[in-house]
Amino acid sequence: MAITITAFEASPDRGQGLARDMRVRWALEEVGQPYDVRLVTFKSMKEPPHLALNPFGQIPTFEEGDLALFETGSILLHLGEQHPGLLPTDPDARARAITWMFASVATVEQPIVELSFAYILEQKEPWFEPRLPGLKDRVRNRLNQLAAHLGDADWLDGDFSAADIMMVHVIRRVQSSGLLNDYLTLTAYVARAEARPAYQRAFAAQYAVFEASKGDDKPL
Amino acid sequence: MAITITAFEASPDRGQGLARDMRVRWALEEVGQPYDVRLVTFKSMKEPPHLALNPFGQIPTFEEGDLALFETGSILLHLGEQHPGLLPTDPDARARAITWMFASVATVEQPIVELSFAYILEQKEPWFEPRLPGLKDRVRNRLNQLAAHLGDADWLDGDFSAADIMMVHVIRRVQSSGLLNDYLTLTAYVARAEARPAYQRAFAAQYAVFEASKGDDKPL
Structure with missing residues (x-):
C-alpha cells in the first residue's frame, strides 16, 4: 500500500536532517519501502486537515491506506512489524x-x-x-x-x-x-x-526539499 | 513467570500515585497479573545493580524471568502483547x-x-x-x-x-x-x-508503601 508522510516545506534546520521526518525517511530506506512526501507549512500544520492526522499539529504523520499514525516511535514500530530489518525477531x-x-x-x-x-x-x-x-x-x-x-x-x-x-x-x-x-x-x-546507505539516502531526500525551498523565495 | 517491578521506598509525591510505577501497577491490575515490588532509595537507584536494569537510574523497572525492561511505555506494550485487555486486537x-x-x-x-x-x-x-x-x-x-x-x-x-x-x-x-x-x-x-477497580487497587498498593515509609522515620 502506498505510504505518504508529511514534512516541513521549509525546515527550520536548513537541511541538516534534524526535523523528525528524517527518522521515518531513514526507517523507510532501511526497509526499502518507497514513500510520498506531502510538504506542510507552519500555518497548514495547525489547520483542521493536518490536525485530523495529528491533533498536536506536528510533523511527521504517516498514512498507509486507511491507517493514519503520528509519533515517530509509533511509526517506526509499525514499520518494524511489517518489514524485516528494524526490530529483532527474538x-x-x-x-x-x-x-x-x-x-x-x-x-x-x-x-x-x-x-x-x-x-x-x-x-x-x-x-x-x-x-x-x-x-x-x-x-x-x-x-x-x-x-x-x-x-x-x-x-x-x-x-x-x-x-x-x-x-x-x-x-x-x-x-x-x-x-x-x-x-x-x-x-x-x-x-x-x-x-x-539508508541514512544517506534519507538525508539526501530531506536535503533536496531544503534546496528546493530556497528557490521559492519564501521566508523561512 | 514471576514479575518484579521497582518503586520508590519513599515516594516524593507522598502517596499521590504520581510516581511512574503507578502506570505499571495499574496495567498489571488491569490484566490481573500478580507482581512483587522491590523498593529502592534515591541512592540505590544510582548504583550499579539498579543501573544494570535501567542505565538512566530511574524507576520503574520490570523483570520477568530473563527479561528486564524499563520505560513505562515499553513495559505496558509488553504486557499488552502478553495479556488481553490493554491493546486492541485490530x-x-x-x-x-x-x-x-x-x-x-x-x-x-x-x-x-x-x-x-x-x-x-x-x-x-x-x-x-x-x-x-x-x-x-x-x-x-x-x-x-x-x-x-x-x-x-x-x-x-x-x-x-x-x-x-x-x-x-x-x-x-x-x-x-x-x-x-x-x-x-x-x-x-x-x-x-x-x-x-484496577486503578483503585494499584493506587491502594502504592499508598500502602507511602504509609509504611512514614513509620521508617527516614527523611524523604
Whole structure:
C-alpha cells in the first residue's frame, strides 16, 4: 500500500536532517519501502486537515491506506512489524529494542528539547545565560548515562534496530551546541549510523526539499 | 513467570500515585497479573545493580524471568502483547493505541516535566516567577489539543487501552498546579479512569508503601 508522510516545506534546520521526518525517511530506506512526501507549512500544520492526522499539529504523520499514525516511535514500530530489518525477531530482544525507542524520546530527548526551547524562545530573556549551565548539565547527565551504556558496543542492544534510528536522531540535535564533542563514544555511534546507505539516502531526500525551498523565495 | 517491578521506598509525591510505577501497577491490575515490588532509595537507584536494569537510574523497572525492561511505555506494550485487555486486537487500532502511548510521554509529558523541574530546581531563582506563565502556556497548549481530540469520547481511541493509562497518569501530574481544572473534558477523563477497580487497587498498593515509609522515620 502506498505510504505518504508529511514534512516541513521549509525546515527550520536548513537541511541538516534534524526535523523528525528524517527518522521515518531513514526507517523507510532501511526497509526499502518507497514513500510520498506531502510538504506542510507552519500555518497548514495547525489547520483542521493536518490536525485530523495529528491533533498536536506536528510533523511527521504517516498514512498507509486507511491507517493514519503520528509519533515517530509509533511509526517506526509499525514499520518494524511489517518489514524485516528494524526490530529483532527474538521476543526479548524485540521488547528491549522497544524500551530503547521509548527511552530515546521520553528520557534522552526531554532535556534536549528543553535546551532547544531555551534557544528558540528565551534567548533574549535576562535569565537565558544564567539558566544555560544547568540545562546543559541535565543534557550531559543523559549523554553520560547513554555513553556508559554503549561502551564498546556498536548499537544500543545487539544488532542495529529502530531504536538506534531514534536515539541517533535525538542526540544529533545537540551536535551544533558542541555538547556531543566531549563524547567519543557517542560521536562514533552517530558516525556509524550516518555511514549507513539508508541514512544517506534519507538525508539526501530531506536535503533536496531544503534546496528546493530556497528557490521559492519564501521566508523561512 | 514471576514479575518484579521497582518503586520508590519513599515516594516524593507522598502517596499521590504520581510516581511512574503507578502506570505499571495499574496495567498489571488491569490484566490481573500478580507482581512483587522491590523498593529502592534515591541512592540505590544510582548504583550499579539498579543501573544494570535501567542505565538512566530511574524507576520503574520490570523483570520477568530473563527479561528486564524499563520505560513505562515499553513495559505496558509488553504486557499488552502478553495479556488481553490493554491493546486492541485490530491491527490498525493497535497501531493507533501505540501512537497515543508515545504521544503521552514524548509530546504531552514534555512541557509537564519542564514545569515540574522549574518547581523542583528553580523555585528560588529570580527567573522562576517571570518564566512561569510561558511554561504554563506550553502545558495548556497540549491540554487544549488533547481536550479537543477527546471531545465527547470516553477514551483516546475507541475502547480503554494502555494509552489511556499512560495519558491519564501524565496529566494527573498537573492536577496539583490547578491547570487541569480549566478542562472539564480532561477532569472527567481522569475521573473515569480513577473509577476503574484496577486503578483503585494499584493506587491502594502504592499508598500502602507511602504509609509504611512514614513509620521508617527516614527523611524523604
